[in-house]
Amino acid sequence: MMPIRKVIMMFFLFCFTSTGFAEDAETAAATKVVTDFQAVILNVMQQGDKLDFEQRFAIFKPAVIKSHDLTKITRIVVSKEWKTLTTEQKKELIRKFSTLSIASYAHYFNSFSGQSFKVVSAKQLSPGQIYVHTFLVLPDDKDVSMDYLLKKTGDDWRIINIITQGVSDLALKRSEYVAVIQRSGFDALLTELSAKIEKFSN
Amino acid sequence: MIRQLSRFLAVAGIFLLVACASNSEPKEKEVVVINPDDPHERINRKTYAFNRGVDTYISSPLATVYQFVLPDLVSGTIANFFTNLKEPRTVINDALQGKERPAGEDFERFVINSLLGLGGLIDVASYAEIEYHEEDFSQTMAVWGVPRGEYVVIPVLGPSSYRGIPGKIVDAAASPVSYLVWPIQVLDLLNSRSNADQSLKFIDEAAVDPYLFMRASYIQWRDYQISEGANAETDILLPELNDSFDDEDLDLLDDDLDINL
Secondary structure (H helix, E strand, O other): OOOOOHHHHHHHHHHHHHHHHHHHHHHHHHHHHHHHHHHHHHHHHHHHHHOHHHHHHHHHHHHHHEEHHHHHHHHHHHHHHHHHOOOOHHHHHHHHHHHHHHHHHHHHHOOOOOEEEEEEEEEEEEEOOOEEEHHHHHHHHOEEEOOOOOOOOEEEEEEEEEOOOOHHHHHHHHHHHHHHHHHHHHHHHHHHHHHOOOOOOO | HHHHHHHHHHHHOOOOOOOOOOOOOOOOOOOOOOOOOEOHHHHHHHHHHHHHHHHHHHHHHHHHHHHHHHHHHHHHHHHHHHHHHHHHHHHHHEEEEEEEHHHEEEEEEEEHHHHOOOOOOOHHHHHHHOOOOOOOHHHHHHHOOOOOEEEEEEEEOOEEOOHHHHHHHHHHOOOOOHHOOHHHHHHHHHHHHHHHHHHHHHHHHOOOOOHHHHHHHHHHHHHHOOOOOOOHHHHOOOHHOOOOOHHHHHHHHOOOOOOOO
8 A cells, every 4th residue: 555655745746747737838828829929920021012001900900919918908008097097988098009009010010131039938927927038030130039928818828018128018108108198188198099000000 | 110129229328319209398287297216307308308409400410411421331330340449348347247258258359350350340250159248337336236316318418317327427438439539439429329210210100208218118228238138027017917807897808899090
């Protein structure tokens, strides 16, 4: 008969290894979200001049909606101001912010000159939060660090923040958007976002 | 976008004359919330607006002429020359921070580029895959434990901090360019402004409030440089990340939000 101490040790070993396997699977799933989205970026860039802005927007739209948690990102970028908004205002802000996010990708990723992405590492920062460390490899320049923070929404991992060379997109937008709302009101922020969308689409 | 942002980050601390949108000045009777990193925001915004004016009417036109007159090959060679002249400063700061390997590499870069690269005009060291680093005295002070202090916008020079001001003075004293004839110093400024061009355009396009965009990105980018990237995983964990949605907000998740141009 197996000694009780051995049984307990095996039980804990089983628990730890299963946790490890589960964590690895989650990390792999989150990394795939990032690599799939980066593949879309490269695909659009490689098509370059063949696509106009509207066509790039149409390609990025499902990819961004699938890979980014736009609702949660929108709520975070306005911080405590979220609670001051009506349901209609929240909907309008999510719609406008999502459109701007997609338009930004469509505006900036419009040509290709040999860039590629490489994933360096991925790790769970806390349950439900995974950090994927990647580089954008530029043929004639130093690699650019591009890290992704993903959160689990339901069964899916979604990008919630992108950190380029240590600069957090979420923190950057939060500092701007909160200030605009506090200084000039919610409508002023919507006007600014609309102006950016207009600028990117021309 | 990434290349533009990267360039912006790379040059922000050197010669940042900001050319941005017109809404950087808070209007009268508006609520002004004091940011603990930037208690002098009102003055900083005025300096920022001044810098923007200098850039719009002086630096930007000069940079345009500079780019128009010089072929890319020549401007690239000039950029290499001034980058090489920064290497002694980098080596000194590597040493002051106790970074032995980078100090060796940066010294190697300087010797190779100065001797084999025609005085730094050709970046031979990069072909030899010797890594380039950027270190300055402000970073050294940070490593020594000197706190950043408050954010300041310096006339003409752009964003900095209380720690950054003595840093810039020491860096200027340690830079060989400071001891060269003035036309070369002017060329250095034109080169720096020209390199910053795309980044400044990026801010103009992407920022809702360019002043705040500049401040937030400058502070984060400097923290990233000082910590060698170690801050990235922790600083991004905003408190709001763990907030859960209220019941009424959950409905928003299910709505078709009709995202169209």
